[in-house]
Amino acid sequence: MSKLGLYVHIPFCRQKCLYCDFASYASSEHLFVPYTTALCQQITDQGGMLRNLTVDTVYIGGGTPSILPLSLMDQIVASLRASFTIEAEAEISMEANPGTVTKEKLVALKTIGINRLSFGVQSFDDQLLSNLGRIHCTKDSYLAVEHAYAAGFTNVSIDLMYGLPGQTVHGFVRELEQAVALGTNHLSVYGLKLEEGTPLAVAYERGLLGLPDEAEEEAMYDQMTAFLPAIGLVRYEISNFARPGSECRHNLKYWHYEPYVGLGCAAHSFLKGERKSYITGIEEYIKAIANGDSPIAMKEILTESESMAEFIFLALRTVQGMEFAEYKRLFKTDFFSQFGEVLSKLKRQKLVATDANRLWLTERGMKFGNLVFCSFLPD
Ligand code: SF4
Structure with a gap:
């Protein structure tokens, strides 16, 4: 079995962004x-059951993990180390909002073992941010990245967005x-999506929001x-670019x-063909754990055809794509006999390419x- 990745969800934000429908409060x-x-507590329980597996990536996401006081983040990381078998060379990433970190905090985060930062910069235009x-x-954002390098981080990613209200191509x-x-060695760039019910989507429906066409x-x-590729940030996934060797190992999983x-409210897991997710609400999650009840909200074993589709489209998100031999190894069947017609159609449309x-x-x-x-x- 491959080595394990851990995702830890921190569901807190200082304020809710106008486009956000993530599980954050x-x-x-x-x-x-x-x-x-x-x-x-959940880390201890899960770690006890999975101690035989080696963990090579940890991703602390949110929400805004960087608003948690350092003593609590320290407690979480120590708990992960005490409960799981985490490799010495593991990638340990944390998402951070540039408005929530100081130089001292970044130095302390490095000391407790965080070795990769992902800054939610989103834009370098104050009007667009507003x-x-x-x-x-x-x-x-400038200060946060500068302080991260000064603190000794060498693996720093920046998130940016395009298609924003008020944004121009030139901008x-x-x-x-x-x-x-x-000097970032990793960039994640996403197009804005108007998620139903968010203030930005409501403003758009009312004709109050201008977006790039x-x-x-x-x-x-x-x-x-x-x-980005022209200056050495190579695209390795639809929305992700990195200098070779700086790809996010956790997301590649x-x-x-x-x-x-996954650990924490709203987190998802994928283990031994089973997908599950935990209760979304913070208080409900805390109560379930305190009462010794299961925090699981959803559990499913995908059908074979669902698993195949999922494997294919996850692999196709990467520039490397999908290996036919890996497909055969996993599903004990030949890709071409199943999807030959689909493949021909997609090739005619110039959407996919193949080699042997x-x-x-x-x-x-x-x-x-x-x-x-x-x-x-x-x-
Ligand atoms: S910081 Fe991120 S998670 Fe928090 S509200 Fe904004 S977009 Fe959502």
Whole structure:
């Protein structure tokens, strides 16, 4: 079995961004301590059962993990180390909001063992940040990255967004240049999605929000996919670019169909073909753990055809694509006999390409990935 990844969910944010529908909550500081206690209990319980597996990646995400007081983050990391078999060379990532870190805090995070930071910068334009309801400004992002390097971090990622209200193609290119100028070795770049019920989606439905049109958004995408590889940030997944060797090892596990265990409210796990997720609400999660009840909200074993589709489209998100031999090893059947017709159609549409060993998305396929992914879903 592959080595295990751990995902730890910290569901707190200082304020809710206007586009966000993640499991994150503002004004919940009173739950920091009880949540950490419950989380550490779950870590102990799960670790006891999985001690025989070696962990090589840990990802602390949210929410905004960086708003948790250092003593609590220290407690969580110590609990992970005490309960799981974590490799000395494991990648231990933490998401951080640039508006929530100081130089001292970053030094302390490095000391407790965090060795990769992912900063939710999203934009280098203060007006755009304000349009999104972010709590930080551009100056915070510059300082946060600078302080991270000064603290000894060498693995620093930046998240950016495009297709934002008020954003122009020229402005976005400048933002990409600013990210690169900071010396980051990893960039995740996502297009804005209007999630139902969020304030931004509501404003859009009411005609109160101007967004770049489709052609402008496509131009932003094209600029990004041309510019970043040209300066050495190689695309390795639809939305992710890295200097060779700096790819996020934890996220690669998801796309490579490898096992991971989620810890904390709203976290997901994938282990031995079973997917499960935990209760979304913080208080409900704390109560379940305190009462010794199961915090599981959903558990499912995918059917064979669902597993096949999932394996294919997760692999296709990566530039490397899907290996036919790996498909055969996992599902004991030949890819071509099952998906030969689908494959021919997608090739005619110039969405995918193959050689003797692999299937991958073309540039066009990367842009219209959903068209490809749907083709492999069971009826
Ligand atoms: S910081 Fe991230 S998780 Fe928190 S509200 Fe904003 S987008 Fe959502």
